[in-house]
Amino acid sequence: MRTVFYLVRKEFLQIFRDRTTVFQIFLIPVVQLLVLSNAATFDVKQVAMMVVDEDRTTVSAGLVQRLEAGRQFRVLRYEPTDAGVDHALLDREVTAVLHIPRRFEEDLVRRGRAPVQLILNSEEGATAGIVQSYALSILAAYSAELDRTLPRLGVPRTVRVSPLDLRTQRRFNPTRNYKHWMVPALMVSLTTIIGLLLTAQNITRENELGTLEQLNVTPMTKIQFIAAKLIPFWLLSLVIFTIGLAIGKLVFGIPMRGNLLIVYLAAMAYLVVVLGLGLWISTITRTQQQAMFVAFFVIMIFLLMSGLFTPVDSMPRWAQWVAEANPVKHFVAVMRAVLVRGAGLETVGRPILGLGVAGLGVLALAVTRYRKSVA
Amino acid sequence: MRPFLGFVRKETLHLLRDRQTLGILLLFPVLQVLIFGFAVRTDVEDIAIAIVDPTPDVATLELRERIAASDRFHVAAVSTSARGLDARFRDGSVRQALLLPTEVERRIGRGDSLQLQLVTDGSDPNTGGIMQGYATAILDRWYREVVPQGGTLRIEARSRMRYNPTLESAHLFVPGLVAFVLTIVSALMTAISIAREKETGTMEMLLVSPIRPTAIVAGKVIPYIVLGFVSVLLVLVAARTVFEVPLRGNVVLLLAVSGLYIITALALGIVISTKAPNQRTAMIAALAGLMLPTMILSGFIFPIDSLPRPLQLLSYIVPARWFLVIVRGIMLKGAGLATLWQETLVLVGMTLLFLARGSRGLAIRLG
Numbered sequence: 001m002r003t004v005f006y007l008v009r010k011e012f013l014q015i016f017r018d019r020t021t022v023f024q025i026f027l028i029p030v031v032q033l034l035v036l037s038n039a040a041t042f043d044v045k046q047v048a049m050m051v052v053d054e055d056r057t058t059v060s061a062g063l064v065q066r067l068e069a070g071r072q073f074r075v076l077r078y079e080p081t082d083a084g085v086d087h088a089l090l091d092r093e094v095t096a097v098l099h100i101p102r103r104f105e106e107d108l109v110r111r112g113r114a115p116v117q118l119i120l121n122s123e124e125g126a127t128a129g130i131v132q133s134y135a136l137s138i139l140a141a142y143s144a145e146l147d148r149t150l151p152r153l154g155v156p157r158t159v160r161v162s163p164l165d166l167r168t169q170r171r172f173n174p175t176r177n178y179k180h181w182m183v184p185a186l187m188v189s190l191t192t193i194i195g196l197l198l199t200a201q202n203i204t205r206e207n208e209l210g211t212l213e214q215l216n217v218t219p220m221t222k223i224q225f226i227a228a229k230l231i232p233f234w235l236l237s238l239v240i241f242t243i244g245l246a247i248g249k250l251v252f253g254i255p256m257r258g259n260l261l262i263v264y265l266a267a268m269a270y271l272v273v274v275l276g277l278g279l280w281i282s283t284i285t286r287t288q289q290q291a292m293f294v295a296f297f298v299i300m301i302f303l304l305m306s307g308l309f310t311p312v313d314s315m316p317r318w319a320q321w322v323a324e325a326n327p328v329k330h331f332v333a334v335m336r337a338v339l340v341r342g343a344g345l346e347t348v349g350r351p352i353l354g355l356g357v358a359g360l361g362v363l364a365l366a367v368t369r370y371r372k373s374v375a
Numbered sequence: 376m377r378p379f380l381g382f383v384r385k386e387t388l389h390l391l392r393d394r395q396t397l398g399i400l401l402l403f404p405v406l407q408v409l410i411f412g413f414a415v416r417t418d419v420e421d422i423a424i425a426i427v428d429p430t431p432d433v434a435t436l437e438l439r440e441r442i443a444a445s446d447r448f449h450v451a452a453v454s455t456s457a458r459g460l461d462a463r464f465r466d467g468s469v470r471q472a473l474l475l476p477t478e479v480e481r482r483i484g485r486g487d488s489l490q491l492q493l494v495t496d497g498s499d500p501n502t503g504g505i506m507q508g509y510a511t512a513i514l515d516r517w518y519r520e521v522v523p524q525g526g527t528l529r530i531e532a533r534s535r536m537r538y539n540p541t542l543e544s545a546h547l548f549v550p551g552l553v554a555f556v557l558t559i560v561s562a563l564m565t566a567i568s569i570a571r572e573k574e575t576g577t578m579e580m581l582l583v584s585p586i587r588p589t590a591i592v593a594g595k596v597i598p599y600i601v602l603g604f605v606s607v608l609l610v611l612v613a614a615r616t617v618f619e620v621p622l623r624g625n626v627v628l629l630l631a632v633s634g635l636y637i638i639t640a641l642a643l644g645i646v647i648s649t650k651a652p653n654q655r656t657a658m659i660a661a662l663a664g665l666m667l668p669t670m671i672l673s674g675f676i677f678p679i680d681s682l683p684r685p686l687q688l689l690s691y692i693v694p695a696r697w698f699l700v701i702v703r704g705i706m707l708k709g710a711g712l713a714t715l716w717q718e719t720l721v722l723v724g725m726t727l728l729f730l731a732r733g734s735r736g737l738a739i740r741l742g
Binding site: 028035293 | 393395396399400403406407410411413414415416417418419420421422464465466467490491492493494495496497498499500501502503504505507508511528529530531532533534535536538544547559560563567568571651652653654655656658659660662663664666667668670671672674676677678680681682683686689690700703704707708710714
């Protein structure tokens with residue numbers, strides 16, 4: 001036990017001696033959390049739009065007016081022909097084009113139906129769908145309005161049909177605040193990146209510098225060695241995590257509906273998995289450069305296949321299976337469930353237990369893979 | 376020139392000798408693009424929906440049928456009361472719930488207003504919005520067909536999605552992945568390779584040699600430019616053949632700009648390495664410092680237009696942001712230099728800036 005204690009002390013001294021690293025370890029997560037939390041959003045602010053109005057009537061002008069009134073669209077250009085459409089889209093000058101054809105008003109008056117064309121730049125996917133639904137709802141509202149006000153030719157008034165009264169409700173995040181969703185995710189990402197990098201690089205560095213041999217000739221056991229490498233980073237990561245939670249609560253006001261102790265329980269288990277994995281990488285690579293690339297690869301897979309940014313449900317089946325083995329996925333799911341939805345141990349107990357078991361497994365792997373003797 | 380060539384040769388040998396690292400460098404980018412091209416998507420499918428139908432009749436059965444038949448949804452539960460729904464929302468086994476009133480058929484027949492309630496798990500606002508949109512579309516259509524609408528006036532919108540008509544996620548994310556992987560790999564490669572020379576003390580030896588600091592930097596970078604370029608080729612071939620990402624623009628232009636971008640990223644790596652005393656600092660800066668900003672501020676996952684104004688300005692200093700506009704422009708939109716010259720110019724400017732800073736940083740260390 002004393003051996004481990006001294007080694008832990010040595011690691012701490014080593015970390016805190018290197019001012020630049022300490023600076024990086026604490027500053028990078030804090031700054032990025034503060035800045036990037038504002039950026040991680042699919043919200044569509046205001047869409048630059050071009051209207052091609054070949055009709056030029058009061059009805060078509062009314063439509064343009066409704067579009068602008070909704071604040072979601074900014075009509076940047078109002079043209080009589082569609083000559084400039086291609087260029088405006090190509091140049092990213094506008095994201096959406098509404099094309100109102102000739103005889104728009106006439107068709108509505110005579111037939112009660114008239115087409116308009118909506119062209120969207122779908123280069124950025126998700127946005128295009130949202131913009132489309134904005135535009136469609138404005139069109140629907142305007143149709144309903146015209147139905148009441150526009151004098152119609154030849155078409156007999158039909159019986160009033162009562163519209164469908166659909167009440168929608170969004171659970172857990174009614175104000176559609178992206179930060180509630182993304183801040184926990186970013187916190188996890190940053191803790192993971194820092195923790196994994198530091199551990200993955202650690203043993204390889206001792207190996208490269210030759211100090212590993214010095215440790216190897218001491219009487220300490222493999223388990224003591226790995227434990228001594230794990231504990232300092234585990235504590236550091238927990239501190240970073242706590243800072244992140246505090247920022248999330250104080251700066252971004254993320255909800256904490258569930259029990260914080262559960263979050264910490266999960267964090268403790270999760271960090272063992274991540275750091276153990278880092279140590280394992282550190283034992284299998286020869287140079288720091290290699291260690292970094294493997295760590296980078298693992299981090300990429302962890303982050304991009306965890307549901308942090310894009311939902312796991314959208315992935316193909318095989319990727320969902322892979323994601324099941326991803327500790328980040330489970331940890332983020334637990335965090336979001338407890339913080340945002342207020343879930344208790346009965347729902348998140350199993351993933352936490354899974355993380356704990358995985359942690360022990362990874363540690364065992366690192367211990368067996370670590371060789372005290374030089375081949 | 377001769378000593379310089381010799382130096383380039385030394386660096387190339389360094390790189391080629393270490394087979395394991397070489398393999399990792401060439402393989403990882405392609406592997407990543409392959410995996411993430413499949414796995415990173417935002418389309419929402421297979422939504423678990425619960426339907427509460429207190430009095431099933433012909434109209435509600437028809438609606439249930441329609442929801443079940445859509446490949447967007449699978450009906451996770453049908454019940455006559457809303458009991459237990461809260462718990463299912465909390466543990467995530469249900470993402471959406473549709474609460475029908477009693478005697479739907481009779482109400483429709485009488486012409487009464489029909490009040491439905493649609494509850495959506497909105498914890499992820501984006502997915503929540505999409506799920507709500509899908510369900511609303513099915514409900515609207517059902518209602519229009521069950522209830523005779525007569526001659527209600529309607530403006531019919533025909534939407535066209537330009538450049539990515541099927542909204543295929545791979546077409547969207549693969550160009551982004553190219554930018555992302557290139558940035559990190561290139562910046563990391565040079566940053567570590569220079570920091571390593573410093574850590575092992577061989578940098579001093581290089582600096583006292585008659586080769587000028589600029590030439591040292593250039594010599595370090597050239598082999599990596601070639602390597603980076605091979606990796607771009609592999610990635611692009613994967614994008615074309617596996618994901619069938621369209622290549623509507625000019626291939627030569629795409630390759631040229633990719634080459635330029637590799638140099639930008641490598642130059643960034645040089646700047647990092649001149650500031651970092653050892654490999655650990657260099658790689659934390661390159662990975663922890665670049666990874667999330669490149670992912671989030673470049674438009675790779677989250678659209679730039681969605682960023683708040685100050686962050687949009689901040690995104691201007693992220694090189695990947697400019698490259699991404701170019702790659703998407705060439706691949707998806709078939710744009711040429713006529714529309715993309717500004718972005719290209721920005722990249723050239725950044726590269727020159729990084730190179731100037733990088734070589735100066737090295738020169739100063741001697742003094």
